[in-house]
Amino acid sequence: MSDVLTVPNALSMLRIALVPAVVVMLTRGEFGTALALCFIAGVTDAFDGFIARRFNQQSRLGSFLDPAADKFLVLSSVIVLAAVGRLPWWLAVTLVTRDFVIVSGAIAFWLRTGRLEMEPSLPSKVSTAIQIVLILVVIAQGAGVAGLRRVLPPLMVVSFLAAVVSGVHYVVVWTRKAASMS
Template identity: 50%
Template structure:
């Protein structure tokens, strides 16, 4: 249970409220540092888990939970500060709520959460890169201009991949929950 990747994921979960406090207090440099540490640790826990055969069911739940919480907190903070429009929050949170609704019928029929698709991982990766860049986009001058262009490019790719993955999950759930597959 307490493998190195799981401890890293737990640490990342613990950083979510730290990030929230920093961003609401306006400590942008520290908030960006926490976001960067979160991104690096997200990559690191996956590499360690695969390389040392420490993939666990707990890790498969903790890792996406930490990703979703960081995405939610970052989105709300960016919208609160008028860095991103509210529609972006609605589009991304709406996707997660839609997929959360799938958990009930899947569980009712004996299925756990669906396995993560590469498209979902890529979408999350793109979004987790977009957010720090969108924070940096608030800077004036060439750094802000470049960060804005790159941040929105990553955001659009992330949105597309995030929703493409949602469609894959919906199709997978539909297949699992087909009447001819489900026994009452």
């Protein structure tokens, strides 16, 4: 089977294709539809990982596509939610900057060593999970789900702290890894 033509890779590509639709729905204030699309994206994310492991369809392309699909959706949602006044800009800038630092570091590592293995760290997985919960809570609140207003301020602080910790963790780990290869 071709590395490209696997079910998990197709599901990751579907998630990437959903990003513009989510962005449009958020900018139009159609939070219920955006929430439904995010739910579909979440289900495809769970299935692609399960299928890849269960049916031995893990691939190098998939190791890049899956996190890229997640990042496109998360970062696009964060930026749009800040633009429409649902998230503070300080938080959006922090989350985007963290990912910019990580991607820049990965490119620098690859240029220095000629190798790159996508290895999400535990702090990164926790940060991403918190960001996804934050986005879903903000969208759900926009869709009219009651009782979420009090949850948002602490969730924003936790998201900020998790992003900073995971960003610093990546910088330290990959700097050490690059230094050990010299």
